[in-house]
Amino acid sequence: MSLPVIEISSPELTSQDPAKQDPASNTTAATNANLASSSHQAPGKRLWKRFKRHKLGFYSLIIFVSLYVFTLAGELVSNDKPLVIYYEKQWYFPLLKDYPEAEFGGNLPIQADYHDPFIQAQLDKPGNFVLYAPNPYYYDTLNYFSETDHYPGPPDHDNKLGTDIAGYDITARLIYGFRVSVTFALGLTLVGTILGIAIGAIQGFFVGRVDLVTQRLIEIWGSMPELYLLIIFASVFEPTLSLLFILLSLFGWIHLSDYVRAEFLRNRQLEYVKAARALGLSNSQIIWRHILPNSLTPVITFLPFRMSAAIMALASLDFLGMGVTAPAPSLGQLLLQGKENLDAWWIALSAFSVLVLTLLLLTFMGEALRNALDTRIADEQPDAEPQADTILAPLKTGAA
Structure with a gap:
């Protein structure tokens, strides 16, 4: 004689309202989900993700790369030659080609000195256009027409950080x-x-x-x-x-x-x-x-x-x-x-x-x-810090 099997089902055991679930279990589930998703990522992506968590190092990388890219374009930022010249209906590009002084109204066949007051006066005539670099000095520029009579010179309007012992900017x-x-x-x-x-x-x-x-x-x-x-x-x-x-x-x-x-x-x-x-x-x-x-x-x-x-x-x-x-x-x-x-x-x-x-x-x-x-540090730490209620939830549950 076989006894009947009685099935007992309880809503508290089979299903549970997500709002009533233990917050600690939610945190564990979220951590496990992060572990599962991160395990399928490429090693390079995981390394980059962990690197970005260190804000100081990440922002340092951005600043360093930006400064290096900025200096790679140094000729566009600091140069003693104009970037573009429009003189007497003709375009000139001194960064790409050296032009003699005779091209701009001078008498000498030597390379034009764009700090020369005569050349500057010629280029400033009506109808002409000149685009200078923000800092009009190259690293070996000697401005023979500067008003400074001694070197090293202190910071002034022309040399924002001054000059060294040789007169370089x-x-x-x-x-x-x-x-x-x-x-x-x-x-x-x-x-x-x-x-x-x-x-x-x-x-x-x-x-x-x-x-x-x-x-x-x-x-x-x-x-x-x-x-x-x-x-x-x-x-x-x-x-x-x-x-x-x-x-x-x-x-x-x-x-x-x-x-x-x-x-x-x-x-x-x-x-x-x-x-x-x-x-x-x-x-x-x-x-x-x-x-x-x-x-x-x-x-x-x-x-x-x-x-x-x-x-x-x-x-x-x-x-x-x-x-x-x-x-x-x-x-x-x-x-x-x-x-x-x-x-x-x-x-x-x-x-x-x-x-x-x-x-x-x-x-x-x-x-x-x-x-x-460092493999000793947890590979998949949550990106966001846990809230105080989530941390204290197990203590509150035990106290209840």
């Missing part, structure tokens, strides 16, 4: 000096990163005799006094950006190769690498497709800090007199002039402010990037 030298420093740092970081990854990957993947011999050679090369070599080359050859770039590139990859080597030594023992070997993939395929993408975390993290070190290296060499020579734009040269001319406070203050701002922006970017790549 400081505003123009800061714009072009920032561009040179950042471009130099980008190139040095790129070359050093490529060399560090290549040498570290070879050591960490092939190990054995290759790793042993290469490591001994790196130790010997790294023990060479880099500063003394720079002093010797600076005394023998004329210091140029190209020479400094080559010399610094010879040593800029050593520390990075150690990190890449350590990552390769760790990752080559993992199961996915053994599976790739079992499938018959070549060494190059295993390195580029499998191990290298999983070994780039320290490389990416160090990029902003390596750029900061490159900018400081160039500024330090220029400050010590072993870098580029005038009239090449340089932040280090301005710092040196500020030290030697303490009464000309505008030189050191402007150069120091630009250099500190640049290093701070790169530091904030590096901190944000490091936190975004």
